[in-house]
Amino acid sequence: MRMSHGPAGSWDSDGPELLPRGHRVGDWIVDEPIGAGGWATVYAAHPADPEGQDGPPVALKVMPTAGLAPRQARNVAESARREVELGRTARHPRLVRLLGSLVLTAPDRPSLDGAIVLVMERARCTLRELLRSPVDEAEGARLITGICEGLAHLHRSGWVHTDLKPENILIGEDGEVRLSDFGFAIELSGTHGFSAPMGTFDYLPPERWNEPLGEQGVRVRPTADIWALGIVVHEVFASGAPPFPGATPTARGAAVREYAEGRLPLRLDPAVPEFWRAFAADCLAPTHAARAAHTAERLLDRIAARTTAPSRRRLRRAVRRSAFVALGLGAAAGGLLWSYAGPGGVGEGAVRIRVFNAERGCQDRTDRAPECSLGLAVDPMRPYTAENVVPTRVWHGDLLDADCRLPGGQPIVDEEDRGSSVWLRVRLPRAGTPATAWLPEVRTRDRPALPRCAGPAYPARPGLTGMDPGEPDAR
Numbered sequence: 248m249r250m251s252h253g254p255a256g257s258w259d260s261d262g263p264e265l266l267p268r269g270h271r272v273g274d275w276i277v278d279e280p281i282g283a284g285g286w287a288t289v290y291a292a293h294p295a296d297p298e299g300q301d302g303p304p305v306a307l308k309v310m311p312t313a314g315l316a317p318r319q320a321r322n323v324a325e326s327a328r329r330e331v332e333l334g335r336t337a338r339h340p341r342l343v344r345l346l347g348s349l350v351l352t353a354p355d356r357p358s359l360d361g362a363i364v365l366v367m368e369r370a371r372c373t374l375r376e377l378l379r380s381p382v383d384e385a386e387g388a389r390l391i392t393g394i395c396e397g398l399a400h401l402h403r404s405g406w407v408h409t410d411l412k413p414e415n416i417l418i419g420e421d422g423e424v425r426l427s428d429f430g431f432a433i434e435l436s437g438t439h440g441f442s443a444p445m446g447t448f449d450y451l452p453p454e455r456w457n458e459p460l461g462e463q464g465v466r467v468r469p470t471a472d473i474w475a476l477g478i479v480v481h482e483v484f485a486s487g488a489p490p491f492p493g494a495t496p497t498a499r500g501a502a503v504r505e506y507a508e509g510r511l512p513l514r515l516d517p518a519v520p521e522f523w524r525a526f527a528a529d530c531l532a533p534t535h536a537a538r539a540a541h542t543a544e545r546l547l548d549r550i551a552a553r554t555t556a557p558s559r560r561r562l563r564r565a566v567r568r569s570a571f572v573a574l575g576l577g578a579a580a581g582g583l584l585w586s587y588a589g590p591g592g593v594g595e596g597a598v599r600i601r602v603f604n605a606e607r608g609c610q611d612r613t614d615r616a617p618e619c620s621l622g623l624a625v626d627p628m629r630p631y632t633a634e635n636v637v638p639t640r641v642w643h644g645d646l647l648d649a650d651c652r653l654p655g656g657q658p659i660v661d662e663e664d665r666g667s668s669v670w671l672r673v674r675l676p677r678a679g680t681p682a683t684a685w686l687p688e689v690r691t692r693d694r695p696a697l698p699r700c701a702g703p704a705y706p707a708r709p710g711l712t713g714m715d716p717g718e719p720d721a722r
């Protein structure tokens with residue numbers, strides 16, 4: 248896997264041979280190097296034609312191929328092809344603009360002769376550089392909105408970025424976000440595409456650490472970008488600090504896997520404002536299935552709803568809170584209005600259902616491997632994050648007793664992209680506290696006739712208890 252490189256904008260003088268200032272590349276004259284990645288050095292440049300001096304500033308991304316093993320050279324050429332293809336087909340104000348591409352002729356510099364050059368609009372700096380100074384909430388919101396706009400457009404156009412990180416989020420001369428570095432972007436074929444097993448450790452979603460490597464590579468879906476977005480949102484408000492603990496990217500990767508297995512809670516920096524904490528937590532939902540409901544498009548809607556209708560939202564929250572208080576008082580005064588038989592909560596009339604794991608590689612395993620375990624929610628109305636998952640895990644084929652179904656909960660999409668917002672209330676296999684939990688309906692193929700859940704069966708959560716299960720959560 249490719250490791251993350253140093254801070255963007257810094258460039259390593261021990262790196263590859265550099266083009267000298269004044270060197271002509273196509274219609275451009277090289278100024279100075281402004282950045283470097285694993286595959287390329289990026290230079291500021293100006294037009295060779297004095298008539299064109301008034302044009303926008305450009306950057307030349309030079310990707311050498313000389314001296315590389317044939318497979319590496321093919322990878323570089325393929326990466327350039329993708330950038331060109333995406334630049335041609337998916338133009339958008341939030342994506343860096345590709346102005347052209349050419350092959351460098353530099354017979355006096357054999358290591359650069361034949362390098363592929365992408366000519367792009369030049370940005371002022373990267374998000375990584377911007378985050379060296381604290382960003383206030385309004386500025387952070389503006390930047391994250393720009394990133395979501397770029398991602399929503401990419402995903403709508405059938406691409407996954409796969410390498411979203413502050414080094415690849417540029418800030419244009421106008422101060423607006425431009426997503427860049429599409430060398431690893433994957434074109435979707437249906438719901439997913441396949442990528443070489445590469446990426447920057449700190450931004451890889453948990454499933455990428457276990458995803459089987461097939462002939463075509465590892466499976467990639469837009470939820471991978473949403474995970475990376477969650478990390479970036481945290482970094483924006485926490486002065487560039489990652490949300491997962493560990494001194495190295497490898498250690499943080501291990502923490503990500505512990506979190507996904509329910510052994511480590513998600514601890515976001517207190518500096519992240521409330522709205523963005525919930526936002527980041529949803530982006531960092533531990534599975535593809537739990538994350539799939541939070542598309543870039545829906546996240547944009549959520550930001551817009553917050554920006555345009557704060558008073559209406561506050562009002563709805565207040566109404567809910569008062570409904571909760573009223574219900575709480577009623578219950579205290581008169582005992583519970585409804586009750587489910589037995590201390591386990593799941594009463595008579597329960598129906599046995601079989602757990603189904605859509606991950607093919609998990610269906611034949613009997614070793615109850617952690618990576619094949621499935622979670623059960625504490626509260627089906629709340630984001631399906633590690634804090635909302637009971638400690639008990641279940642595996643493909645396990646039998647559970649369910650006694651009612653709840654429509655209108657958190658939408659969940661499984662690994663085969665079947666989606667549902669229906670949840671089933673189940674008794675936990677080993678009696679404990681809590682005695683019941685919630686299984687997303689996508690996690691079973693059984694469809695027993697169950698009554699709709701009602702009454703105080705919802706786990707206590709101020710502001711949601713007593714709410715009509717059909718009403719979406721408007722936080």
Ligand SMILES: Nc1ncnc2c1ncn2[C@@H]1O[C@H](COP(=O)(O)OP(=O)(O)OP(=O)(O)O)[C@@H](O)[C@H]1O
Nearest residue numbers: 255256282283284285286287289306369370414428
């Ligand atoms: N259009 C641009 N304007 C200004 N700076 C840029 C531009 N494109 C890239 N850079 C700078 O160059 C750096 C490297 O660019 P880029 O990420 O595209 O290279 P890469 O070799 O593909 O990187 P990676 O190793 O992440 O794949 C960026 O982090 C940024 O600092």
